[in-house]
Amino acid sequence: xxxxxxxxxxxxxxxxxxxxxxxxxxxxxxxxxxVILVVxxxxxxxxxxxxLARSNTASGYGFLGGRSGFDVGQSLIAYSSDxxxxxAILVGLLNTLLIAATGIITATVVGFIIGIGRLSKNWLVAxxxxxxxxxxxxxxxxxxxxxxxSGVLAILPQPRDAIQGPLSTFLSNRGLTFPYPIWGEGASxxxxxxxxxxxxxxxxxxxxxxxxMATGKQLPTGWISAGIIIGLPLIAFxxxxxxxxxxYPVEGRFNLSGGGNIRPEFVALYLALSLYTAAFIAEIIRAxxxxxxxxxxxxAAALGLQPNKTTQLVVVPQAFRIIIPPLTSQYLNLxxxxxxxxxxxxxxxxxxxSTTLNQTGxxxxxxxxxxxxxxxxxxLTSLFMNWFNAKMALVER
Amino acid sequence: MKKxxxxxxIGAAVLGISSAASAATLDDVKAKGFVQCGVxxxxxxxxxxxxxxxxxxxxxxxxRAVAAAVFGDATKVKYTPTTAQSRFTAxxxxxxxxxxxxxxxxxxxxxxxxxxxxxxxxxxxxxxxxPKSLNVKSAxxxxxxxxxxxxxxxxxxxxxxxxxxxxxxxxxxxxxKLEEVNAAYxxxxxxxxxxDQSGLYATRLALSNPDDHVILPEIISKEPLAPAVRQxxxxxxxxxxxxxxxxVQAEEFGITSANVDEMKNSTNPxxxxxxGTEADTKIGTDLGLKNDWAYNIVKxxxxxxxxxERNIGQGSPLKIARGLxxxxxxxxxxxxxxxx
Numbered sequence: 001x002x003x004x005x006x007x008x009x010x011x012x013x014x015x016x017x018x019x020x021x022x023x024x025x026x027x028x029x030x031x032x033x034x035v036i037l038v039v040x041x042x043x044x045x046x047x048x049x050x051x052l053a054r055s056n057t058a059s060g061y062g063f064l065g066g067r068s069g070f071d072v073g074q075s076l077i078a079y080s081s082d083x084x085x086x087x088a089i090l091v092g093l094l095n096t097l098l099i100a101a102t103g104i105i106t107a108t109v110v111g112f113i114i115g116i117g118r119l120s121k122n123w124l125v126a127x128x129x130x131x132x133x134x135x136x137x138x139x140x141x142x143x144x145x146x147x148x149x150s151g152v153l154a155i156l157p158q159p160r161d162a163i164q165g166p167l168s169t170f171l172s173n174r175g176l177t178f179p180y181p182i183w184g185e186g187a188s189x190x191x192x193x194x195x196x197x198x199x200x201x202x203x204x205x206x207x208x209x210x211x212x213m214a215t216g217k218q219l220p221t222g223w224i225s226a227g228i229i230i231g232l233p234l235i236a237f238x239x240x241x242x243x244x245x246x247x248y249p250v251e252g253r254f255n256l257s258g259g260g261n262i263r264p265e266f267v268a269l270y271l272a273l274s275l276y277t278a279a280f281i282a283e284i285i286r287a288x289x290x291x292x293x294x295x296x297x298x299x300a301a302a303l304g305l306q307p308n309k310t311t312q313l314v315v316v317p318q319a320f321r322i323i324i325p326p327l328t329s330q331y332l333n334l335x336x337x338x339x340x341x342x343x344x345x346x347x348x349x350x351x352x353x354s355t356t357l358n359q360t361g362x363x364x365x366x367x368x369x370x371x372x373x374x375x376x377x378x379x380l381t382s383l384f385m386n387w388f389n390a391k392m393a394l395v396e397r
Numbered sequence: 398m399k400k401x402x403x404x405x406x407i408g409a410a411v412l413g414i415s416s417a418a419s420a421a422t423l424d425d426v427k428a429k430g431f432v433q434c435g436v437x438x439x440x441x442x443x444x445x446x447x448x449x450x451x452x453x454x455x456x457x458x459x460x461r462a463v464a465a466a467v468f469g470d471a472t473k474v475k476y477t478p479t480t481a482q483s484r485f486t487a488x489x490x491x492x493x494x495x496x497x498x499x500x501x502x503x504x505x506x507x508x509x510x511x512x513x514x515x516x517x518x519x520x521x522x523x524x525x526x527x528p529k530s531l532n533v534k535s536a537x538x539x540x541x542x543x544x545x546x547x548x549x550x551x552x553x554x555x556x557x558x559x560x561x562x563x564x565x566x567x568x569x570x571x572x573x574k575l576e577e578v579n580a581a582y583x584x585x586x587x588x589x590x591x592x593d594q595s596g597l598y599a600t601r602l603a604l605s606n607p608d609d610h611v612i613l614p615e616i617i618s619k620e621p622l623a624p625a626v627r628q629x630x631x632x633x634x635x636x637x638x639x640x641x642x643x644x645v646q647a648e649e650f651g652i653t654s655a656n657v658d659e660m661k662n663s664t665n666p667x668x669x670x671x672x673g674t675e676a677d678t679k680i681g682t683d684l685g686l687k688n689d690w691a692y693n694i695v696k697x698x699x700x701x702x703x704x705x706e707r708n709i710g711q712g713s714p715l716k717i718a719r720g721l722x723x724x725x726x727x728x729x730x731x732x733x734x735x736x737x
Contacts, residue, residue: 054629057489057511069554071569081557153584173585174543174568254531254542254588255568264586345572345581351548354573358482358549361510363489 048364061369063360064089070355072347074263085356092352093373099269099348100335100377106274107334108327111281118286129282136279141337144276149268149344156264159255168248170256173264177249180260184243193236194229201225265346269338277334281327288323289315320392328385332378339374349373422494422626422633423467423685431473434460435493438478438575441599442709442717443499452476455708456497459518459624459641462698463495466640466690471697481549482573485510488625495624495637499593501551502623513634514623516641520721520730521593522616523555526601529611531588536615540565545578545587547571552592555618579603593620598715632685639684642733643691646671647700649724649733654699657692671736680736691736701731 018024052059064086071081076094079087117129136144153173157163162172170177183190201224208221237244249259292315300310339350349370357366426432436444436456444454461471479487479498488496489511499521500506502514527533536559546553548571560567570587572578579600582590590600594616601607624641626634647653650668652660661674669675673688681688698704705722706712723729 051490054627058509069557070548071553071557071567073569073571081554081561150584153581153586158585252541253538257541257566342573343577345570345577347571351571351573354482355548355553355571358485359554361485361489361506363486 052364057361059362059365061365063362063365066360068356068359070359072352073345074266074347085360088352088356089349089369089373092347092349095347095352096335096338096349097377099266099273099338099341099346100331102270103273103277103334103338104331106270107277107281107330110274110278112285114278114282115285116289118282119289133279133282136276137283139276141272141276142340142343145269145272145340145344148272149264152264152268160251162256168246168259170249172256174255175261175263175267177256177259177261179246179248180258182245182247184245186240187243189236189240190233193233197229197232200232201228204228263346265341265344268344269341269346269348273334273337276337277330280330280333284323284326284330285319287326288319291322292318317392321389321394324385324389324392328382328389331381331385335377335381336374422630423636426467426494426633430468431475432460432464432467433475433477433492433494434463435477435479435484435487435496435498436460437498438480440499440575440596441602442713442715443595443599444476444478444497453708455519455704456499456624458698458704458708459497459644460495462644462694462704463637463640465693465697466636466643466686469687469689469693469697471693480574481547485512488512488627491627494633495626497624499596499622500625501593501620502625503551506625511628512625513628514625515634515638517621517623517730518641519595519622521595521620521622523552523591523618523620524594524597524616525613526582526590526597526610527588527613529609533611533613536613536617537563537565539567539589541567542589543568543570543587544589544591545570545572545582546591547575547578548573550592551618551620556591559617593622595622595709595715595717598709598717602714635684636686639736640690640694642736643671643694644698644701644704645724645731645733646736647691647695648702648731649726652695652700653703654695654697657695661692667736 065084067081068083068085068088069081070088072079072088072091074095075091076098077087077091079091114129114132117125118133120126120129156171156173159170159172159174162170162177164170168179204225205221208219212218247258247260249256249261251257296314296318297310300314301307305313338348341348342351342354345351353366353370357363360366434457436452436454439445440454442454444452444456447453457474457476460474460476464473465471467473477487477493479493479496484496484498484500485506487493496512497518499519501521502517506512507514525536525539527539533539539560544556544567546556546569553569553571556567556569559565567589568587570581572581578590578592581587582600583604590597592600594612597612601610601612604610624637626637647657650660650665650671652668652672657672660668661672663669663672666675670678670680672692673681673690678688681690684690687693699707701724705719709715709717710719719727719729721730723731725732
């Protein structure tokens with residue numbers, strides 16, 4: 001019997017054996033994939049160049065320096081119809097970053113509260129948080145945006161009947177108008193004082209920690225840091241003679257003129273994206289906390305740690321390691337979803353970009369610019385979150 | 398072995414592309430059996446699907462006239478609804494054969510965008526609409542107003558120029574789609590609606606209380622609305638241009654869809670040449686069409702006056718006066734070169 005196995009015919013050389021050789025097969029399919037990819041890319045490139053030649057359109061990126069000729073409703077930098085197309089795209093980019101930054105902060109805070117709320121032992125709180133997550137997670141973001149936008153427009157009054165709030169603020173369907181601060185002479189000291197205060201507060205926290213390690217005594221770090229950060233700029237502000245006046249909104253013929261204004265498009269997009277993404281973040285937080293073994297909490301209790309200290313020192317640091325990677329993709333989602341602002345006329349990158357595309361007809365150039373910008377924002381966000389993740393990761397000794 | 402496969406595959410791909418890159422739109426249209434026409438997504442009187450889903454309107458009738466000229470059958474049209482944003486890409490990429498979408502003829506669209514315009518089917522100008530309750534009499538009183546406008550249009554550019562020239566402040570509220578602009582104006586998000594005057598009449602009609610809104614007297618721009626085709630295809634440009642001129646010429650001759658068969662027996666040599674009843678005429682075939690091309694247009698679609706009155710004039714809810722769009726012989730600008 002054993003002889004038979006030994007004298008089994010040797011594997012045939014040639015094509016048959018190659019087909020059954022996993023290594024050869026794997027190489028063949030990899031080469032095939034590359035060939036198909038190369039052909040498709042060449043086909044697309046050739047198609048683009050021949051179609052461009054056929055359509056007699058101008059090409060190149062020279063148009064970016066031309067006068068745009070259109071106005072933009074909301075801009076963080078000086079912009080008029082005399083500015084260039086390039087600046088219009090920059091205005092859109094800054095608005096996208098503004099929505100992304102404010103949205104990410106709010107979504108994280110709300111998501112954290114809802115996520116922890118779902119784990120609460122209080123029945124009502126847990127159920128309310130569950131309802132919130134299930135509602136927002138199961139509605140397309142565009143619909144949420146429209147809901148807020150039409151909601152805002154439908155409920156709020158015309159500017160002539162604006163609701164007057166405290167401190168000369170007005171709320172109407174043109175947005176929230178408020179007194180705009182105008183800084184006078186010497187005001188530049190204040191941000192400098194603020195930076196010094198932040199550095200001071202960090203230094204204090206480091207020193208406090210060292211002191212606690214050495215002596216076991218604790219100081220109320222949070223209160224003292226807050227005092228430094230608020231107090232120092234305030235002293236600087238008073239020292240230079242309070243150089244602050246306000247531009248108050250006044251009723252014009254059509255709108256309130258003067259003052260600062262937060263437009264309803266921004267508010268609708270901000271609320272919609274924050275609350276939509278918060279539902280996903282809540283689930284990620286919940287999963288992260290649930291992912292920390294029960295034994296950890298029990299061990300902490302056995303060591304005599306109080307429940308809130310257990311959460312703070314044992315559960316949350318470990319939960320973070322589970323939370324951060326999926327949190328990154330939610331941040332990226334929020335940033336990318338900001339392009340839905342075009343539907344309600346918020347001038348973000350995609351909106352000013354596609355207006356530029358339409359006014360110049362430079363479709364391929366504009367699409368390539370927008371792709372590159374979104375890709376860059378996303379990759380930078382990913383890189384930062386990867387760095388943060390590596391910092392938080394479990395250090396194994 | 399693999400090398401030959403690769404080069405064969407690339408060769409096939411390249412061959413496949415080069416055959417697709419031909420420029421003879423008229424031949425393509427004849428081969429596929431219909432005209433692909435880019436129209437508005439929905440502008441009352443110009444292009445809008447009716448209750449049964451059939452497209453109706455002034456621009457739609459122009460597309461039907463081209464189909465009648467090419468096929469002798471005005472129904473051989475397929476419509477592609479395009480937004481202000483998507484219209485140019487649709488034409489450039491070859492998705493549509495003609496763009497008849499109340500599009501203003503400008504020099505940059507003629508040159509940098511690679512289009513050709515020749516026949517203006519509607520002479521328009523940009524205006525403003527405001528709620529009556531604001532008690533505005535002139536556009537010069539509009540400083541500080543919030544203005545609703547559609548993005549990517551000449552309207553958006555004229556608006557910026559007009560307010561800048563007159564030293565007026567405004568707050569632009571810009572949307573990509575016409576429906577969104579209408580909804581925002583209706584909701585009171587802005588005080589003023591601006592677009593071409595024809596569009597204002599059409600939009601006002603769609604508001605819940607048309608009588609509460611007034612169109613201001615100022616016309617701040619020239620907006621010659623013209624069908625566009627891709628550059629570099631003169632034969633197709635000739636066909637779409639003369640299909641438009643045939644509508645105008647028929648009105649000038651007094652030929653209507655009702656009397657066109659009678660007119661075929663006319664002894665007037667101009668009319669005989671126009672309707673293709675002259676012996677040994679080559680006018681239609683030189684255009685790449687049949688000699689009864691103009692007859693088919695009038696028979697199927699009517700003349701310019703009929704098309705105008707039916708869709709946007711006195712026979713429609715819009716009730717727009719002919720104004721600049723009257724025949725040249727009646728003080729307007731509609732003028733067809735001689736068919737000779």
